[in-house]
Amino acid sequence: MSATKKKIFIVVMDGLGDRGCKELNGLTPLQATDTPNLDWFTKNGIAGTCDTVDIGIRPGSDTSHLSILGYDPLEVYTGRGPFEAAGIGLIGKYGDVAFRCNFSTCDSDLNITDRRAGRIDKPDTTELVKALSGMTIDGVEVIIKEGTEHRAALILRGKGLSPDVTDVDSHDLGPLNKAKGKTKEAEFTANVINKFVKESYKRLKDHPVNKRRVKEGLLPANIIVPRGAGDFPNIQPFPEKYDLKAACVAGVGMIKGICAICGLDVIDLPPSCTGGYNSDFIAKAKVAMETLKTYDFILMNVKAPDVCGHDRDPIRKCEVVKRLDQMAGYIKDNFRDDLVIVFTADHSTPCSLGDHSGDPVPIAVYTPGNVMDEAVKFSESGCSRGRIGRIRGKYIVQMCMDLAERTEKFGA
């Protein structure tokens, strides 16, 4: 066995898979676009198709990235709450309970008069959140962070917490609900969250930001209203599970959040990496290649193809594919021989659908000295000629670990 352990670089081209598009004569954007660099990796490597979660399952970005990182979301996924919290940078851990929240407007009897406080946004919310920081209720630490517009996320951290509590948010105007425990053990958590809601009103009602807003004819955000409790998944941190120093290179909050929950370091990106369709892919790849000098594993996410799928824009998706191929060219030109590289997607986002689908995605894996199979074109159809066959996403890391000469022999 060689002593040269290789590094692993997974390039997730978000929502890249597609179905036949009328505008492309029944071809997919990948089928319709010339991709010499992606094809080079496919031709010189191994290829296949991948159901990130399982056959026919339409994955979210959270469940699919968990899979690509080697976790089975059918086992570890605990719902949107904790991943949305992580998405705005509030990274909890097992035992924490996360809530989605609104900044709302209420009267002095705590009757809601506007659920979104007039769609308040940063920097006001950032100021208001400061007034709520460092709070402890019945021994439970309360951590809150603002999101986009009126949205925020909340984490309770302490002993004896449970996510089995009903929403304070009545999803309507008028009186708030009182959070209730769905189980006996959850009553403590319900009690803490009810106390927090009252305390938020106490701290926010006369806050200078709100006084200014009222003066300006804007609605004050004088209460925080939580909903959608969920606990953080109990997962073994990725670096420990695989003995890899691991990082994520991504522009989108939710992807960074998922990776952070899994224990990956989140690498800062230059402002040209926007996460939008016009993001600078090569700049992002440069950051990833640079980071690989000191890390063993990188998951890089490029969001742009998904955006085109949601926008039902196959022509723009083809342009994005062309630029992704240029990015692949940059990686090829700067390739390090101690690298196992994976090109794949987290799910398909067919332009005809405008949303994620359960169609399997193409995958190509290249490392010098591996087998060359019969797949030559990086596309939904072309990759299916390869020897990877049809696999589930949760096997990708394990397969790469073996190619990276990092696995233990099972047996003698």
Next chain:
Amino acid sequence: MSATKKKIFIVVMDGLGDRGCKELNGLTPLQATDTPNLDWFTKNGIAGTCDTVDIGIRPGSDTSHLSILGYDPLEVYTGRGPFEAAGIGLIGKYGDVAFRCNFSTCDSDLNITDRRAGRIDKPDTTELVKALSGMTIDGVEVIIKEGTEHRAALILRGKGLSPDVTDVDSHDLGPLNKAKGKTKEAEFTANVINKFVKESYKRLKDHPVNKRRVKEGLLPANIIVPRGAGDFPNIQPFPEKYDLKAACVAGVGMIKGICAICGLDVIDLPPSCTGGYNSDFIAKAKVAMETLKTYDFILMNVKAPDVCGHDRDPIRKCEVVKRLDQMAGYIKDNFRDDLVIVFTADHSTPCSLGDHSGDPVPIAVYTPGNVMDEAVKFSESGCSRGRIGRIRGKYIVQMCMDLAERTEKFGA
């Protein structure tokens, strides 16, 4: 997400898969026959191979159809009894216990003198069954129905029943066995079935049909002898599981029975659809296409290729393949764009074997606007070039549900 939910049409060509036949220069009937219409669906759709139950498992018609309907027979299959009962139209439900039975001849001490009552058949058995209808023993409802020749099926319906009872049938002439409970809880069921056997003698011994038979020199069928107890599987009804209005179009009793157990409606067929090798396939497809106007899901079974396999007749199987292709042509000419169609088989019935084998079967799935892959020929080998890869039967419905835009997103 598009609001256009599609319908799903699964065409099961029973026992279609084969192995190389000497008579066909080492080709399979599918490889040796020109099938332009099946090939059209393959070329314009996606293809693969399918192990209906699992790799190397020789499926029965019951286990394979359970798989194709999305159930894992390794989890839900409870033995032949309930499916044979269902096959003759006796559709039980979870909690019922089914038995296979013989009409037999016995003397006045209940010693069996002919296990098959001289191979009695309808209409005599139909008359005799009437004398046994509406019976209740210790609060348990007893339902009996005649099958082919001396065969019948029996269902016990009531509280506290168990399938863990030994056979009354000794499988020999002479005294009957007494059914015994293999567990303490099963003793009640054993007792009920023993009482039933005695009661059947009481009601049948002087029945006019038997008097007539004796007069004609035929053996009387004066007792019912049960064996092979089994309970009905505890499965979530298909229409509820997938939220689909579902029906089955099949000529063979057992297939209709399996589908009925899974909660599918069974559609009547014209007499030209015999279930035999000379059945009118196009008439059957017409019924299916008509039924699709008011249903969301159809499973259609065409038995003929299986018959040829059992008869070890590859030449006739080629003829059947040709006619199946004409049927596919009819479907192509009358195709509705809101349809996801699947062409596959429940298992292989190689002519060289004369029985089912565990060889994977070809599968092609077509719906407008899906990916076109590199498979072009509908055959055991041709379909394996496609992007479906090698899947298990239980994933077929889930895959179609996604193509039909009927799945929920898992995650955010």
